[in-house]
Amino acid sequence: MTRLSVVKGDITKLKVDAIVNAAGPDLLGGAGVDGAIHRAAGPGLVAQCRTLGGCETGEAKITTGYRLPATAVIHTVGPIWHGGDQGEPELLASCYRKSLALAEQYDLKTIAFPAISCGVYGYPISEAVDVAVSTIREYLEDSKLDEVLLVAFNDEILAAYEQALEG
Numbered sequence: 001m002t003r004l005s006v007v008k009g010d011i012t013k014l015k016v017d018a019i020v021n022a023a024g025p026d027l028l029g030g031a032g033v034d035g036a037i038h039r040a041a042g043p044g045l046v047a048q049c050r051t052l053g054g055c056e057t058g059e060a061k062i063t064t065g066y067r068l069p070a071t072a073v074i075h076t077v078g079p080i081w082h083g084g085d086q087g088e089p090e091l092l093a094s095c096y097r098k099s100l101a102l103a104e105q106y107d108l109k110t111i112a113f114p115a116i117s118c119g120v121y122g123y124p125i126s127e128a129v130d131v132a133v134s135t136i137r138e139y140l141e142d143s144k145l146d147e148v149l150l151v152a153f154n155d156e157i158l159a160a161y162e163q164a165l166e167g
């Protein structure tokens with residue numbers, strides 16, 4: 001059975017098979033977790049990302065991890081929050097599903113997610129973590145993955161994940 005757990009910390013430090021990046025559609029780096037991942041990975045990452053032709057919201061693309069402890073980076077583009085009636089929950093769920101499917105496709109067994117869309121993209125945290133936990137749980141009913149980590153960068157997100165996992 002696949003384990004699903006929450007850890008507090010910096011996703012760039014994790015020695016897992018794949019970390020997920022909450023990327024922008026150009027995949028060329030930005031603020032928040034995206035910037036942290038690109039800084040830690042070094043210039044090889046953006047060079048590979050330039051070859052990928054960007055990424056649509058709700059989709060995911062994979063690269064190697066370069067100087068990161070993680071083997072691979074799965075870049076997914078979360079929805080910008082526009083009030084919730086612009087397909088945001090479906091797009092956010094798609095980010096989680098497509099990322100998990102890419103990990104499986106590449107035979108990666110452990111994957112860590114940041115709280116996609118919960119930073120500058122403005123998705124309300126409790127709603128976003130409910131989408132994350134329910135989508136991942138549903139996916140893990142039939143999967144070859146060993147472990148999925150939800151990485152909380154601050155106490156607010158940590159508490160939200162803990163509450164969602166209890167439900």
Ligand code: ADP
Nearest residue numbers: 010011022032033036115117118119120121153
């Ligand atoms: P988005 O544009 O999808 O909202 P952000 O990077 O602004 O992406 O924020 C997504 C989440 O990533 C936020 O909850 C933020 O606190 C978190 N975050 C920022 N840096 C890191 C990091 N180094 N490791 C893990 N999570 C991080």
